[in-house]
Amino acid sequence: MPTLISFAERVLRSKRPFVLFHTRTVTAAVLERAIEENRSIDLDVCVDEHGQPYLGHSKEFHEKTWTPFFKTMPLWEAVEAVAKSEIPAIVDCKHVDAWPIVEEVITRIGPHRCLVHSFVKEFKFHHSRMQGEPDVLTVWSSLETLQSVKQKFPLVTTTASASWLPNDTLFSRGHESLLDQIRRLLKEYRVDTVCLNVPDRTFSDRSLRYFLEQGIIPHIRIDYMDPRELSEVYLGETDRLEWASQGHSARAQQDFENAKG
Structure with a gap:
């Protein structure tokens, strides 16, 4: 029986990108197709005001953004x-009180197949925040929380998200100290991957290597950029299931280019 390794470690060893499926609406039909095609799935884990778990975003998110609740299937x-399949899953903590549920999800699916994601307060900035843009307070966790999950589940892949970084973070010399701070904290708290949430077209092989040399994989939304411009490893995210990678080998760049045609 092969030795289990984390999803992040598999991607790093493959030396190729991998594109994950991102969605807010996990229906039975969507999940069935993701499993049938051996791709991946995105599980937004939340709790209501009574502590009951569900797939989706928080009530606060919907109230502040005037967004209708998403149509999703029952969480369990x-x-x-997913547990009966072999596909990897993004387990996205959408409420600070949902961590006990997240840990149960990890246990059932298997840590080596889970990428556990959260926005973290240490990476909460205001440089690019638009006037009147809401701040969903219940979505923020901490690097310490992600580290705790990693300690309980050593084979899990942890992902920290930043918000409202400067749009020129990756190419302006004026932000080098800011990037240094982010990378140092990621390394200190043993975080495997990072979502900077800066304009995706600003990524370059140089900016990818900056994190990869410390064993940290950056995430990039690939729907509106050309991945052929990049040759380094990254974790892509797409809203189109047919563009997501298939299988556990990281063949994302080929898959994406073939699908996008």
């Missing part, structure tokens, strides 16, 4: 289906 039905 989705988890059971």
